[in-house]
Amino acid sequence: MLELSILGFLAEEPLHGYELKERIKALSGHVRPVSDGALYPAINRLVAAGSLEQRTEDGVSAAPRRVLSLTEKGREDLLERLRHPRQQDVTDHVRFNTVLAFLHRLPDRREQAAVLRRRLVFLETPASFFYRDGQPVRAEEAGGLFRQGMLRIARATGEAERAWLREAIELLSRADPGDSPATAR
Template sequence: MLELSILGFLAEEPLHGYELKERIKALTGHVRPVSDGALYPAITRLVRAGLLDERAEPGTSAAPRRTLSLTEKGREDLLERLRHPKQAEISDQVRFNTVLAFLRHLPDRHEQAAVLRRRLEFLETPTSFFYDGGEPVSAEDADDLFRQGMLRVARATGRAERAWLAEAVEQLDQPS
Protein backbone atom coordinates (compact mmCIF):
# COMPACT_ATOMS: atom_id res chain seq x y z
CA MET A 1 0.00 0.00 0.00
CA LEU A 2 2.97 2.26 0.55
CA GLU A 3 3.92 2.05 -3.12
CA LEU A 4 0.32 2.70 -4.19
CA SER A 5 0.25 5.78 -1.93
CA ILE A 6 3.53 7.05 -3.36
CA LEU A 7 2.38 6.58 -6.95
CA GLY A 8 -1.07 8.01 -6.22
CA PHE A 9 0.13 11.19 -4.56
CA LEU A 10 2.79 11.76 -7.22
CA ALA A 11 0.13 11.36 -9.94
CA GLU A 12 -1.33 14.58 -8.54
CA GLU A 13 1.89 16.61 -8.47
CA PRO A 14 5.66 16.33 -7.95
CA LEU A 15 6.59 16.32 -4.27
CA HIS A 16 9.62 16.37 -2.02
CA GLY A 17 10.14 13.27 0.13
CA TYR A 18 9.04 15.03 3.32
CA GLU A 19 5.84 16.36 1.69
CA LEU A 20 5.08 12.90 0.38
CA LYS A 21 5.58 11.37 3.83
CA GLU A 22 3.21 13.93 5.39
CA ARG A 23 0.48 13.16 2.85
CA ILE A 24 0.82 9.43 3.37
CA LYS A 25 0.77 9.97 7.12
CA ALA A 26 -2.44 12.02 6.79
CA LEU A 27 -4.05 9.21 4.76
CA THR A 28 -3.10 6.19 6.91
CA GLY A 29 -0.69 7.35 9.60
CA HIS A 30 -2.97 6.95 12.60
CA VAL A 31 -3.63 3.33 11.64
CA ARG A 32 -0.43 2.33 9.85
CA PRO A 33 2.32 4.88 10.41
CA VAL A 34 4.99 5.25 7.74
CA SER A 35 8.61 5.37 8.82
CA ASP A 36 11.59 6.76 6.94
CA GLY A 37 12.98 3.21 7.04
CA ALA A 38 10.05 2.04 4.91
CA LEU A 39 9.38 5.13 2.79
CA TYR A 40 12.82 5.91 1.40
CA PRO A 41 13.68 2.31 0.38
CA ALA A 42 10.28 2.13 -1.37
CA ILE A 43 11.05 5.37 -3.21
CA THR A 44 14.46 3.98 -4.22
CA ARG A 45 12.83 0.78 -5.56
CA LEU A 46 10.33 2.80 -7.59
CA VAL A 47 13.06 5.07 -8.99
CA ARG A 48 15.18 2.04 -9.98
CA ALA A 49 12.14 0.43 -11.63
CA GLY A 50 11.66 3.58 -13.73
CA LEU A 51 8.31 4.44 -12.13
CA LEU A 52 9.53 7.67 -10.51
CA ASP A 53 11.86 10.41 -11.62
CA GLU A 54 14.05 12.08 -9.01
CA ARG A 55 15.87 15.37 -9.33
CA ALA A 56 17.81 17.38 -6.81
CA GLU A 57 16.90 21.01 -6.12
CA PRO A 58 18.66 23.46 -3.86
CA GLY A 59 17.24 23.23 -0.36
CA THR A 60 16.57 26.03 2.06
CA SER A 61 19.67 24.96 3.96
CA ALA A 62 22.87 23.41 2.62
CA ALA A 63 21.38 20.03 1.69
CA PRO A 64 19.64 19.67 -1.70
CA ARG A 65 16.04 18.45 -1.70
CA ARG A 66 14.91 15.54 -3.84
CA THR A 67 11.83 16.24 -5.92
CA LEU A 68 9.95 13.15 -7.02
CA SER A 69 7.62 12.90 -9.98
CA LEU A 70 5.74 10.12 -11.70
CA THR A 71 7.06 8.82 -15.02
CA GLU A 72 4.76 7.59 -17.78
CA LYS A 73 5.70 4.04 -16.78
CA GLY A 74 4.77 4.94 -13.19
CA ARG A 75 1.40 6.27 -14.31
CA GLU A 76 0.73 3.03 -16.21
CA ASP A 77 1.73 1.01 -13.14
CA LEU A 78 -0.58 3.08 -10.92
CA LEU A 79 -3.51 2.54 -13.28
CA GLU A 80 -2.84 -1.20 -13.39
CA ARG A 81 -2.76 -1.38 -9.58
CA LEU A 82 -6.07 0.50 -9.45
CA ARG A 83 -7.70 -1.66 -12.14
CA HIS A 84 -6.73 -4.90 -10.41
CA PRO A 85 -6.32 -4.43 -6.66
CA LYS A 86 -5.17 -7.49 -4.74
CA GLN A 87 -7.81 -9.27 -2.67
CA ALA A 88 -6.25 -7.89 0.55
CA GLU A 89 -6.70 -4.39 -0.87
CA ILE A 90 -10.41 -5.14 -1.25
CA SER A 91 -10.97 -6.92 2.08
CA ASP A 92 -8.85 -4.75 4.41
CA GLN A 93 -10.56 -1.45 5.24
CA VAL A 94 -7.39 0.66 5.48
CA ARG A 95 -5.97 -0.78 2.27
CA PHE A 96 -9.28 -0.30 0.48
CA ASN A 97 -9.38 3.32 1.61
CA THR A 98 -5.97 3.79 0.00
CA VAL A 99 -7.31 2.36 -3.27
CA LEU A 100 -10.37 4.59 -2.92
CA ALA A 101 -8.21 7.68 -2.35
CA PHE A 102 -6.68 7.29 -5.82
CA LEU A 103 -9.43 5.54 -7.79
CA ARG A 104 -10.30 8.87 -9.47
CA HIS A 105 -7.06 8.56 -11.46
CA LEU A 106 -8.52 5.55 -13.27
CA PRO A 107 -10.10 7.24 -16.32
CA ASP A 108 -12.69 4.55 -17.15
CA ARG A 109 -15.87 4.78 -15.05
CA HIS A 110 -16.70 1.11 -15.71
CA GLU A 111 -13.31 0.04 -14.36
CA GLN A 112 -13.90 2.24 -11.29
CA ALA A 113 -17.31 0.61 -10.80
CA ALA A 114 -15.78 -2.87 -11.14
CA VAL A 115 -13.44 -2.16 -8.21
CA LEU A 116 -16.34 -0.89 -6.10
CA ARG A 117 -18.39 -3.97 -7.02
CA ARG A 118 -15.59 -6.20 -5.73
CA ARG A 119 -15.67 -4.39 -2.38
CA LEU A 120 -19.47 -4.55 -2.26
CA GLU A 121 -19.41 -8.28 -2.98
CA PHE A 122 -16.87 -8.78 -0.19
CA LEU A 123 -19.01 -6.79 2.27
CA GLU A 124 -22.13 -8.80 1.43
CA THR A 125 -20.47 -12.03 2.57
CA PRO A 126 -21.56 -12.81 6.16
CA THR A 127 -18.68 -12.36 8.56
CA SER A 128 -17.90 -11.48 12.15
CA PHE A 129 -15.00 -10.84 14.47
CA PHE A 130 -16.17 -13.85 16.47
CA TYR A 131 -17.42 -17.33 15.54
CA ASP A 132 -19.29 -20.09 17.35
CA GLY A 133 -19.15 -23.52 15.76
CA GLY A 134 -17.94 -21.99 12.51
CA GLU A 135 -20.88 -19.57 12.30
CA PRO A 136 -20.50 -15.78 12.59
CA VAL A 137 -21.67 -14.38 15.96
CA SER A 138 -24.10 -11.45 15.68
CA ALA A 139 -24.20 -8.51 18.09
CA GLU A 140 -27.36 -9.92 19.63
CA ASP A 141 -25.66 -13.25 20.31
CA ALA A 142 -22.35 -11.86 21.62
CA ASP A 143 -21.60 -12.89 25.18
CA ASP A 144 -20.50 -9.52 26.56
CA LEU A 145 -21.19 -5.81 26.33
CA PHE A 146 -17.90 -4.97 24.63
CA ARG A 147 -18.17 -7.54 21.88
CA GLN A 148 -21.76 -6.45 21.34
CA GLY A 149 -20.47 -2.89 20.90
CA MET A 150 -17.80 -3.93 18.42
CA LEU A 151 -20.29 -5.90 16.37
CA ARG A 152 -22.98 -3.18 16.41
CA VAL A 153 -20.53 -0.51 15.27
CA ALA A 154 -19.16 -2.81 12.55
CA ARG A 155 -22.69 -3.60 11.36
CA ALA A 156 -23.64 0.09 11.18
CA THR A 157 -20.42 0.98 9.39
CA GLY A 158 -20.91 -1.91 6.97
CA ARG A 159 -24.46 -0.82 6.17
CA ALA A 160 -23.33 2.74 5.49
CA GLU A 161 -20.46 1.60 3.28
CA ARG A 162 -22.64 -0.85 1.32
CA ALA A 163 -25.23 1.90 0.74
CA TRP A 164 -22.56 4.31 -0.52
CA LEU A 165 -20.96 1.66 -2.73
CA ALA A 166 -24.34 0.80 -4.32
CA GLU A 167 -25.02 4.51 -4.98
CA ALA A 168 -21.54 5.05 -6.41
CA VAL A 169 -21.76 2.02 -8.70
CA GLU A 170 -25.18 3.17 -9.93
CA GLN A 171 -23.80 6.64 -10.64
CA LEU A 172 -20.73 5.28 -12.44
CA ASP A 173 -22.92 2.99 -14.56
CA GLN A 174 -24.93 5.99 -15.85
CA PRO A 175 -23.94 7.33 -19.24
CA SER A 176 -21.66 10.34 -18.76
Protein backbone atom coordinates in the same frame (compact mmCIF):
# COMPACT_ATOMS: atom_id res chain seq x y z
CA MET B 1 -0.08 0.08 -0.31
CA LEU B 2 2.89 2.29 0.37
CA GLU B 3 3.90 2.13 -3.28
CA LEU B 4 0.32 2.86 -4.38
CA SER B 5 0.29 5.92 -2.09
CA ILE B 6 3.62 7.10 -3.49
CA LEU B 7 2.45 6.72 -7.09
CA GLY B 8 -0.94 8.27 -6.34
CA PHE B 9 0.36 11.38 -4.62
CA LEU B 10 3.07 11.89 -7.23
CA ALA B 11 0.41 11.67 -9.96
CA GLU B 12 -0.94 14.89 -8.45
CA GLU B 13 2.37 16.79 -8.42
CA PRO B 14 6.11 16.34 -7.90
CA LEU B 15 7.05 16.23 -4.22
CA HIS B 16 10.13 15.87 -2.11
CA GLY B 17 10.38 12.97 0.30
CA TYR B 18 9.28 14.83 3.43
CA GLU B 19 6.16 16.25 1.75
CA LEU B 20 5.34 12.82 0.37
CA LYS B 21 5.74 11.22 3.80
CA GLU B 22 3.43 13.82 5.37
CA ARG B 23 0.70 13.17 2.80
CA ILE B 24 0.96 9.41 3.27
CA LYS B 25 0.82 9.88 7.06
CA ALA B 26 -2.32 11.99 6.69
CA LEU B 27 -3.95 9.28 4.57
CA SER B 28 -3.16 6.22 6.67
CA GLY B 29 -0.41 7.01 9.15
CA HIS B 30 -2.84 7.25 12.06
CA VAL B 31 -3.50 3.53 11.58
CA ARG B 32 -0.31 2.35 9.90
CA PRO B 33 2.66 4.61 10.62
CA VAL B 34 5.09 5.36 7.81
CA SER B 35 8.73 5.05 8.73
CA ASP B 36 11.69 6.32 6.76
CA GLY B 37 12.93 2.73 6.82
CA ALA B 38 9.91 1.70 4.74
CA LEU B 39 9.33 4.85 2.66
CA TYR B 40 12.77 5.42 1.19
CA PRO B 41 13.40 1.80 0.13
CA ALA B 42 9.96 1.85 -1.56
CA ILE B 43 10.90 5.08 -3.35
CA ASN B 44 14.23 3.55 -4.41
CA ARG B 45 12.45 0.45 -5.77
CA LEU B 46 10.11 2.64 -7.83
CA VAL B 47 13.04 4.74 -9.12
CA ALA B 48 14.93 1.56 -10.07
CA ALA B 49 11.82 0.23 -11.84
CA GLY B 50 11.59 3.44 -13.89
CA SER B 51 8.29 4.53 -12.29
CA LEU B 52 9.76 7.63 -10.63
CA GLU B 53 12.32 10.24 -11.56
CA GLN B 54 14.28 12.20 -9.03
CA ARG B 55 16.11 15.48 -9.29
CA THR B 56 17.92 17.59 -6.75
CA GLU B 57 16.86 21.14 -6.03
CA ASP B 58 18.09 23.68 -3.54
CA GLY B 59 16.47 23.59 -0.13
CA VAL B 60 14.90 26.78 1.24
CA SER B 61 17.22 27.06 4.22
CA ALA B 62 18.67 23.59 4.28
CA ALA B 63 20.65 21.15 2.24
CA PRO B 64 19.54 20.31 -1.28
CA ARG B 65 16.54 18.00 -1.42
CA ARG B 66 15.46 15.23 -3.72
CA VAL B 67 12.26 15.97 -5.67
CA LEU B 68 10.34 13.00 -7.00
CA SER B 69 8.02 12.91 -10.00
CA LEU B 70 6.04 10.25 -11.78
CA THR B 71 7.19 8.90 -15.14
CA GLU B 72 4.89 7.59 -17.84
CA LYS B 73 5.76 4.08 -16.68
CA GLY B 74 4.77 5.17 -13.16
CA ARG B 75 1.39 6.40 -14.43
CA GLU B 76 0.83 3.06 -16.14
CA ASP B 77 1.85 1.25 -12.94
CA LEU B 78 -0.58 3.36 -10.90
CA LEU B 79 -3.46 2.64 -13.27
CA GLU B 80 -2.71 -1.09 -13.28
CA ARG B 81 -2.65 -1.19 -9.47
CA LEU B 82 -6.00 0.62 -9.40
CA ARG B 83 -7.59 -1.57 -12.08
CA HIS B 84 -6.54 -4.78 -10.39
CA PRO B 85 -6.06 -4.27 -6.66
CA ARG B 86 -4.94 -7.35 -4.78
CA GLN B 87 -7.61 -9.14 -2.75
CA GLN B 88 -6.16 -7.85 0.53
CA ASP B 89 -6.39 -4.32 -0.86
CA VAL B 90 -10.13 -4.87 -1.29
CA THR B 91 -10.79 -6.66 2.00
CA ASP B 92 -8.67 -4.52 4.35
CA HIS B 93 -10.42 -1.26 5.26
CA VAL B 94 -7.31 0.92 5.43
CA ARG B 95 -5.89 -0.52 2.23
CA PHE B 96 -9.21 -0.02 0.45
CA ASN B 97 -9.30 3.61 1.57
CA THR B 98 -5.92 4.05 -0.11
CA VAL B 99 -7.36 2.58 -3.32
CA LEU B 100 -10.37 4.92 -3.00
CA ALA B 101 -8.11 7.94 -2.54
CA PHE B 102 -6.72 7.48 -6.03
CA LEU B 103 -9.48 5.58 -7.86
CA HIS B 104 -10.52 8.78 -9.68
CA ARG B 105 -7.27 8.43 -11.65
CA LEU B 106 -8.79 5.52 -13.61
CA PRO B 107 -10.23 7.12 -16.75
CA ASP B 108 -12.90 4.46 -17.31
CA ARG B 109 -16.02 4.53 -15.10
CA ARG B 110 -16.62 0.83 -15.73
CA GLU B 111 -13.19 0.05 -14.27
CA GLN B 112 -13.91 2.29 -11.27
CA ALA B 113 -17.26 0.55 -10.73
CA ALA B 114 -15.64 -2.90 -11.05
CA VAL B 115 -13.30 -2.11 -8.15
CA LEU B 116 -16.23 -0.87 -6.04
CA ARG B 117 -18.21 -4.02 -6.89
CA ARG B 118 -15.36 -6.19 -5.60
CA ARG B 119 -15.50 -4.37 -2.26
CA LEU B 120 -19.30 -4.65 -2.16
CA VAL B 121 -19.20 -8.40 -2.80
CA PHE B 122 -16.70 -8.76 0.03
CA LEU B 123 -18.86 -6.71 2.42
CA GLU B 124 -22.00 -8.66 1.53
CA THR B 125 -20.40 -11.93 2.60
CA PRO B 126 -21.56 -12.70 6.16
CA ALA B 127 -18.68 -12.24 8.58
CA SER B 128 -17.99 -11.50 12.21
CA PHE B 129 -15.14 -11.05 14.63
CA PHE B 130 -16.49 -14.10 16.46
CA TYR B 131 -17.80 -17.45 15.29
CA ARG B 132 -19.80 -20.23 16.93
CA ASP B 133 -20.04 -23.63 15.26
CA GLY B 134 -18.59 -22.12 12.08
CA GLN B 135 -21.27 -19.41 11.87
CA PRO B 136 -20.74 -15.67 12.38
CA VAL B 137 -21.97 -14.40 15.75
CA ARG B 138 -24.35 -11.43 15.55
CA ALA B 139 -24.18 -8.55 18.03
CA GLU B 140 -27.35 -9.69 19.75
CA GLU B 141 -25.80 -13.11 20.34
CA ALA B 142 -22.40 -11.91 21.56
CA GLY B 143 -21.67 -12.28 25.22
CA GLY B 144 -20.79 -9.07 26.99
CA LEU B 145 -21.17 -5.38 26.47
CA PHE B 146 -17.88 -4.84 24.68
CA ARG B 147 -18.18 -7.61 22.11
CA GLN B 148 -21.71 -6.43 21.40
CA GLY B 149 -20.32 -2.93 20.95
CA MET B 150 -17.66 -4.12 18.50
CA LEU B 151 -20.24 -5.98 16.44
CA ARG B 152 -22.81 -3.17 16.47
CA ILE B 153 -20.25 -0.60 15.38
CA ALA B 154 -19.00 -2.93 12.63
CA ARG B 155 -22.56 -3.55 11.45
CA ALA B 156 -23.39 0.16 11.31
CA THR B 157 -20.16 0.98 9.50
CA GLY B 158 -20.70 -1.89 7.07
CA GLU B 159 -24.27 -0.80 6.34
CA ALA B 160 -23.13 2.76 5.63
CA GLU B 161 -20.29 1.61 3.39
CA ARG B 162 -22.51 -0.81 1.45
CA ALA B 163 -25.10 1.94 0.90
CA TRP B 164 -22.42 4.31 -0.40
CA LEU B 165 -20.92 1.63 -2.65
CA ARG B 166 -24.32 0.89 -4.20
CA GLU B 167 -24.92 4.61 -4.82
CA ALA B 168 -21.47 5.11 -6.33
CA ILE B 169 -21.79 2.04 -8.58
CA GLU B 170 -25.20 3.23 -9.76
CA LEU B 171 -23.83 6.72 -10.48
CA LEU B 172 -20.87 5.32 -12.40
CA SER B 173 -23.11 2.91 -14.31
CA ARG B 174 -25.62 5.49 -15.49
CA ALA B 175 -23.20 8.33 -16.23
CA ASP B 176 -22.69 9.26 -19.85
CA PRO B 177 -19.49 7.54 -21.03
CA GLY B 178 -18.47 10.84 -22.64
CA ASP B 179 -18.42 12.59 -19.28
CA SER B 180 -15.11 12.96 -17.57
CA PRO B 181 -14.57 10.81 -14.46
CA ALA B 182 -14.37 14.01 -12.41
CA THR B 183 -18.10 14.61 -12.87
CA ALA B 184 -18.82 11.27 -11.19
CA ARG B 185 -16.63 11.97 -8.15
